[in-house]
Amino acid sequence: MERIYVFKRFERFWHWSQAALIIFLLLTGFEVHGTYTLFGFESAVAYHTTAAWTLVGLWVFAIFWHFTTGEWRQYIPTTEKVAAMFRYYLTGIFTNAPHPFKQTRLTKHNPLQRLAYLFILVLINPLIWITGWFYLFYNSWKDWGVEWLNIEYVAMFHVIGAFMMLIFLIAHVYLGTAGHTPTSHIKAMITGWEETD
Amino acid sequence: MNKLITQLGGTFSLLACLLFSANVTATVDAAPSSGAAATAAAPGEADTAKPKTGSTADHSKFEELDKDFATGPEVTEACLECHTEAAKQVQKTKHWTWEFLNPVTKQKLGKKNLVNNFCTSVRSNESFCNACHVGYGWEDDSFDFTSEVNVDCLVCHDTTGSYKKLPGLAGHPNYETMEWPPKSGKFREATDLKKIAQNVGKTSRDTCGACHFYGGGGDAVKHGDLDSSLAEPGRYLDVHMDADGLNFTCGTCHLSSSHEVSGSRYAPTAADDQGALIRGKNNDRNPTTCVACHGNAPHPGTSVSTAKLNAHTDKVACQTCHIPEFARGEIATKMTWDWSTAGKLDEQGKRIKIEGSEGRDSYDSNKGNFTYERFVIPEYVWFNGDIKYTLFGEKIAEDKVQINEFLGSADDPDSRIWPVKVFRGKQPYDIGNETLAVFHTAGNDDSAFWKNYDWDKALKTGMKTQGLEYSGQMKFVETEMSWPITHMVAPKDDALECAQCHKENGRLQAISGVYMPGRDNTPVIDRLGFTLALFALLGVILHGAVRWFMSKRS
Amino acid sequence: MIKAIAGFFVGIALVAVVALTSMQSLMFNITPSPYGVEETAARIQANIMKPEMKANGWSLSGLRDPSKAVAADGGNVLPVLLVEACSTKYSGPLLKEDTSRIFSILMPCTITVFKKDDGKTYIGTMNAGLMGKLFGVGEIMDKVAADQKVFLNFDPSEPAPPLVRVQPGGGGGGGKAAGGC
Numbered sequence: 001m002e003r004i005y006v007f008k009r010f011e012r013f014w015h016w017s018q019a020a021l022i023i024f025l026l027l028t029g030f031e032v033h034g035t036y037t038l039f040g041f042e043s044a045v046a047y048h049t050t051a052a053w054t055l056v057g058l059w060v061f062a063i064f065w066h067f068t069t070g071e072w073r074q075y076i077p078t079t080e081k082v083a084a085m086f087r088y089y090l091t092g093i094f095t096n097a098p099h100p101f102k103q104t105r106l107t108k109h110n111p112l113q114r115l116a117y118l119f120i121l122v123l124i125n126p127l128i129w130i131t132g133w134f135y136l137f138y139n140s141w142k143d144w145g146v147e148w149l150n151i152e153y154v155a156m157f158h159v160i161g162a163f164m165m166l167i168f169l170i171a172h173v174y175l176g177t178a179g180h181t182p183t184s185h186i187k188a189m190i191t192g193w194e195e196t197d
Numbered sequence: 198m199n200k201l202i203t204q205l206g207g208t209f210s211l212l213a214c215l216l217f218s219a220n221v222t223a224t225v226d227a228a229p230s231s232g233a234a235a236t237a238a239a240p241g242e243a244d245t246a247k248p249k250t251g252s253t254a255d256h257s258k259f260e261e262l263d264k265d266f267a268t269g270p271e272v273t274e275a276c277l278e279c280h281t282e283a284a285k286q287v288q289k290t291k292h293w294t295w296e297f298l299n300p301v302t303k304q305k306l307g308k309k310n311l312v313n314n315f316c317t318s319v320r321s322n323e324s325f326c327n328a329c330h331v332g333y334g335w336e337d338d339s340f341d342f343t344s345e346v347n348v349d350c351l352v353c354h355d356t357t358g359s360y361k362k363l364p365g366l367a368g369h370p371n372y373e374t375m376e377w378p379p380k381s382g383k384f385r386e387a388t389d390l391k392k393i394a395q396n397v398g399k400t401s402r403d404t405c406g407a408c409h410f411y412g413g414g415g416d417a418v419k420h421g422d423l424d425s426s427l428a429e430p431g432r433y434l435d436v437h438m439d440a441d442g443l444n445f446t447c448g449t450c451h452l453s454s455s456h457e458v459s460g461s462r463y464a465p466t467a468a469d470d471q472g473a474l475i476r477g478k479n480n481d482r483n484p485t486t487c488v489a490c491h492g493n494a495p496h497p498g499t500s501v502s503t504a505k506l507n508a509h510t511d512k513v514a515c516q517t518c519h520i521p522e523f524a525r526g527e528i529a530t531k532m533t534w535d536w537s538t539a540g541k542l543d544e545q546g547k548r549i550k551i552e553g554s555e556g557r558d559s560y561d562s563n564k565g566n567f568t569y570e571r572f573v574i575p576e577y578v579w580f581n582g583d584i585k586y587t588l589f590g591e592k593i594a595e596d597k598v599q600i601n602e603f604l605g606s607a608d609d610p611d612s613r614i615w616p617v618k619v620f621r622g623k624q625p626y627d628i629g630n631e632t633l634a635v636f637h638t639a640g641n642d643d644s645a646f647w648k649n650y651d652w653d654k655a656l657k658t659g660m661k662t663q664g665l666e667y668s669g670q671m672k673f674v675e676t677e678m679s680w681p682i683t684h685m686v687a688p689k690d691d692a693l694e695c696a697q698c699h700k701e702n703g704r705l706q707a708i709s710g711v712y713m714p715g716r717d718n719t720p721v722i723d724r725l726g727f728t729l730a731l732f733a734l735l736g737v738i739l740h741g742a743v744r745w746f747m748s749k750r751s
Numbered sequence: 752m753i754k755a756i757a758g759f760f761v762g763i764a765l766v767a768v769v770a771l772t773s774m775q776s777l778m779f780n781i782t783p784s785p786y787g788v789e790e791t792a793a794r795i796q797a798n799i800m801k802p803e804m805k806a807n808g809w810s811l812s813g814l815r816d817p818s819k820a821v822a823a824d825g826g827n828v829l830p831v832l833l834v835e836a837c838s839t840k841y842s843g844p845l846l847k848e849d850t851s852r853i854f855s856i857l858m859p860c861t862i863t864v865f866k867k868d869d870g871k872t873y874i875g876t877m878n879a880g881l882m883g884k885l886f887g888v889g890e891i892m893d894k895v896a897a898d899q900k901v902f903l904n905f906d907p908s909e910p911a912p913p914l915v916r917v918q919p920g921g922g923g924g925g926g927k928a929a930g931g932c
Binding site for chain 2: 787789790794829830866910911913
């Protein structure tokens with residue numbers, strides 16, 4: 001057994017505050033969408049907007065941090081061992097087979113994680129941010145010269161982004177239990193220290 | 198004129214007069230309120246004998262008015278000795294001409310020309326309908342619209358509450374003691390013209406209301422947002438007119454100059470993006486809009502919610518949220534009128550009246566079936582200020598007629614979502630002429646419908662006034678007419694909540710062309726999204742269960 | 752074994768969720784009315800006063816508008832009319848037995864008339880038939896349910912009848928009943 005320090009303090013703060021904000025955004029977002037009533041429409045809109053701006057602020061810090069620390073390299077995709085990872089989640093994990101990926105300080109994400117996070121970074125997030133931005137500034141479309149935009153499609157793509165985020169959240173939370181022990185990943189995300197084989 | 202006065206001995210039809218009976222009782226009740234309201238507005242100065250008017254003239258000191266006037270026109274003559282231009286000014290207004298040329302559609306509108314689905318037409322019924330004309334003596338086409346003494350100053354400037362123009366007198370008040378309502382055994386004293394003339398003053402909710410609260414033949418009948426409950430309203434009924442609060446009169450918003458009253462139902466300002474109207478700024482915009490005082494960002498504060506509310510003003514008229522329901526006084530407004538059942542009589546051949554659920558008639562032999570409603574939730578339409586009317590003589594093929602159509606659409610930047618009262622009726626249609634029919638309703642002659650209940654005769658006389666020959670064949674067609682809702686503004690706490698529209702089957706369910714979060718979605722995306730999310734959830738649960746099971750086994 | 756027990760509890764939870772979400776529609780019926788609130792209430796009252804319903808012991812017990820109480824407290828809500836009626840023929844047997852006297856809690860029979868944001872008027876009734884079955888007085892409550900259907904059967908060719916502003920009756924614990932039970 002070995003313990004390595006994988007998640008630094010800012011990273012952990014970023015992860016958990018982002019997690020809380022995203023869950024809250026999903027919760028309020030689907031209320032605005034008309035799926036259920038929880039906070040009341042007016043409050044849901046206000047909370048959703050405020051949480052979105054908070055997340056923007058958090059992202060500004062996170063981007064700054066990733067570039068100054070060079071941690072952005074952790075998200076460079078790789079095709080190496082992707083198939084092995086799939087095989088592991090489909091069979092090996094049940095038979096206690098060894099994890100095909102060896103976590104180190106320099107490569108803290110497994111190949112599937114890298115792909116998933118990159119997918120979020122380049123597809124889901126831009127989709128949500130851009131559509132959300134236009135959604136929020138609906139009244140400025142005229143000044144921006146984008147009156148040809150259709151709010152119905154903007155809203156639709158925003159919702160598509162939300163569904164993708166929801167599905168990611170489900171898978172992400174579950175795979176959080178797929179570490180060395182069911183709680184080792186979660187502990188690592190709290191303390192920074194990961195137990196590995 | 199003399200001919201008319203001699204007729205006042207009561208030679209008009211009992212049945213016809215009852216048309217306005219509800220009207221008269223209600224105005225008389227409301228009358229004393231004007232003085233009380235004015236006193237309440239200036240509590241510190243309430244000890245003076247007369248309510249403070251701000252006027253520099255006490256008309257009771259004028260010797261021109263210190264005489265016993267026999268008729269209204271004599272009073273007008275006296276007024277004009279000082280107010281030399283007043284009659285000329287009035288004669289230029291819709292209040293006098295009952296005509297309006299829509300500058301956009303070029304349609305000739307105004308009461309004189311329009312058809313509606315209440316009493317349907319002024320034509321052939323002038324002596325009754327024109328009790329609400331600001332003149333004396335308009336009983337047929339021979340009325341002299343240029344005569345200055347025919348202008349009625351008192352109907353708008355009376356402050357005593359005792360001046361009443363009675364239906365059937367062609368715009369005159371009663372100059373002699375008269376049984377009113379007819380055959381009621383009650384009597385109205387002769388109008389004290391001297392007292393009224395000596396107490397003239399500014400217009401009030403009572404003077405405007407004497408006609409505008411009673412449109413359509415009775416209290417609250419026509420508009421739904423104008424009725425006698427506004428004579429002295431509470432805060433919830435109208436936050437501006439609140440008698441114990443801001444105490445606005447009609448004229449506070451409907452600013453007037455040279456007797457031209459601003460604000461028009463024929464050419465309304467549906468969207469006003471010019472901001473608050475600055476005093477002294479010389480322009481010809483309509484001052485009778487919400488924006489003219491409140492500006493284009495009327496919701497104060499910087500919170501997300503108020504920013505969002507202000508952002509709604511490009512699509513939603515103020516009225517839509519701030520008049521959550523109309524007829525919010527205790528008085529119900531008429532919602533439907535079916536003329537096709539009119540004329541049923543009892544075994545003795547007498548007129549029948551049946552009291553309905555609102556304490557108003559649900560059936561009247563003279564008029565047919567009605568329904569009334571209070572606290573009515575408006576219908577909502579896109580509206581850019583243009584209204585297209587179906588006019589008399591216009592050929593109509595359908596069995597369902599839109600008497601007026603509010604134009605506008607989601608794509609039109611000048612359109613806003615407006616609340617309207619939609620009044621539905623059934624009324625006569627001339628099959629041969631393929632047009633909505635004019636019929637002669639009230640009068641003491643043989644062809645008046647209320648005299649003999651004979652549609653043929655009533656239609657023949659009515660159509661003639663329109664220059665048409667009645668074809669002899671008629672049917673009843675369904676008609677719809679929309680009225681903009683703009684009065685009875687509730688306090689902000691009673692405005693609509695976001696979720697009253699932003700939900701399924703909310704207030705704006707019928708509004709098309711705009712995406713509303715909470716009301717709209719893309720069903721296929723929602724179904725797909727939730728299905729995939731559910732599969733993901735089931736997938737991880739299953740995966741976890743297998744993992745757990747396998748680890749137990751090993 | 753553990754799986755079976757877990758499955759059992761999941762099943763119970765699911766049933767509870769389904770029951771909770773459908774409770775309202777099981778206990779109450781909501782139907783739209785083509786008339787305004789006052790007119791709907793007046794037409795229901797007129798139906799209750801029909802001779803064949805009178806023969807079943809029905810009379811009006813009261814007419815309430817809870818929005819008036821809210822208004823007296825400074826709030827503003829849309830009018831809601833509660834039409835109250837009671838049948839001595841049905842309430843009598845229930846009031847006779849110790850075991851069923853508790854059902855007086857449901858007397859008088861209330862029908863509510865209200866508006867929703869779609870602008871329509873709605874009529875709400877208690878699902879009398881289901882209530883009866885649940886509490887073992889199905890026979891009587893089935894009759895109530897059948898009569899309730901008659902109450903909501905409107906004849907559009909008739910003009911609106913007047914609204915009967917009955918004071919809550921029942922004789923106030925003595926004397927002659929003002930109406931209803």
